[in-house]
Amino acid sequence: MRKVYVAGxxxxxxxxxxxxLQNRQAGGEPLELVTRTRSELDLTNQVAVRDFMRAERPDVVILAAAKVGGIHANNTYPADFIYDNLMIECNVIHQAFAAGVKRLLQLGSSCIYPCAAPQPMREDALLTGVLEPTNEPYALAKIAGIKLCESYNRQHGVDYRSVMPTNLYGPGDNFHPENSHVLPALIRRFHEAKRDGLDEVKVWGTGKPRREFLHVDDMAEASLYVLDLPRDVYEANTQPMLSHINVGCGEDISIADLAILVAKTIGFTGKITQDDSKPDGTMQKLIDVSRLSSMGWRARVRLEDGIRETYAWFLDQAASDIRAK
Structure with a gap:
């Protein structure tokens, strides 16, 4: 039986x-799943992580824990983003190795690529240019995570892998009015505008930037797909100094068109305007997914369907919050 620790x-x-993983477990796969909440295990605490790894001795570690947020959060709390993410990665990866973990998968972000990288962004665009200033601290931490895995592989012969997703969304997303990413922020804004009978919604920026969006269930499926690849197959599609794999759907959409799609899904019929006093961020962020596609995995969830499902989850959570009060 494999013991799998899911961080985050x-x-x-x-x-x-x-x-x-629970679905696999229910289907008969011999898995023991280990989790800890933040209150039970502070991943920025080296001693706590060391003691946990020594006690549990997992066979596999999936590092999905991170401090994440949108443009506003990254601009406002840069020290928090670089410190927390560096500490989480250093503690989990090193203490996993010290406890004898041979296979680990860490999740990063497509923000690791330079803001002027050729589109779509290939894995070998890493460290070839300047990062987007609004999220540079977070991006540097995620790059460090990739290099940690590569270094432990080279020096110690372990099998630590990295996947770099595009923008993710879906059930469980963060809908905070200031600290959320663009898609959940739009869902909340248009929902509240419809609820309050507003006739106009302002969207941050010019609306011209293009973004790629991947449903979180597709990301989970891709992560486990990469984790389960035989080592020789994985290494045949990577390099010792370029060991991460992009995960995305291979298509992007402008923020202006995304706003229209979200408004249509929610049923907001008012005017949509652009607030060009707000930052746009990188003008395009489309990742090259040909490497993962060549290994046999492709995204399945259409954006329209994913937004509809995410909005349904948002409404259900709002109803649950009301009932809880």
Whole structure:
């Protein structure tokens, strides 16, 4: 029986990965799943992580824990984003190795690529240019995570892998009015505008930037797909100094068109305007997914369907919050 520790199981991605593993478990796969909440285990605490790894001795570690947020959060709390993410990665990866863990998968972000990288962004665009200033601290921490895995592989012969997803969304997303990413922020804004009878919604930026969106269930499926690849297959499609794999759907959409799609899904019929006093961020972020596609995995959830499902989850959570009061 494999013992699998999922770090960050209450986050959007970690929860989706845990659901998929639980489905495998229910289907008869011999798995022992280990989780800890933040109050039970502070991943920024080296001693606590060391003691946990020594006690549990997992066979596999999935590192989905991270401090994440949108443009506003990254701009406002840069020290928190670089410190917390570096500490989580250093503690989990090193203490996993010290406890004898041979296989680990860490999740990063497509923000690791330079803001002027050729589109779509290939894995070998890493460290070839300047990062987007609004999220540079977070991106540097995620790059460090990749290099940690590569270094432990080279020096110690372990099998630590990294997957770099595009923008993720879905059930369990963060809908905070200031600290959320663009898609959940739009869902909340248009929902509240419809609820309050507003006739106009302002969307941050010019609307021209293009973004790629991947449903979190697709990300969970891709993560486990990469984790389960035989080592020779994985290494045949990577390099010792370029060991991460992009995960995305291979299509993008402008923020303006995304706003229209979200408004249509929610049923908001008012005017949509752009607030060009707000930052746009990188003008395009489309990742090259040909490497993962060549290994046999492709995204399945259409954006329209995913937004509809995510909005249904948002409404259900809002109703649950009301009932809880």
């Amino acid at each position: 199981h209450r986050g959007m991605v970690g929860a989706a990965i845990l659901r998929h």
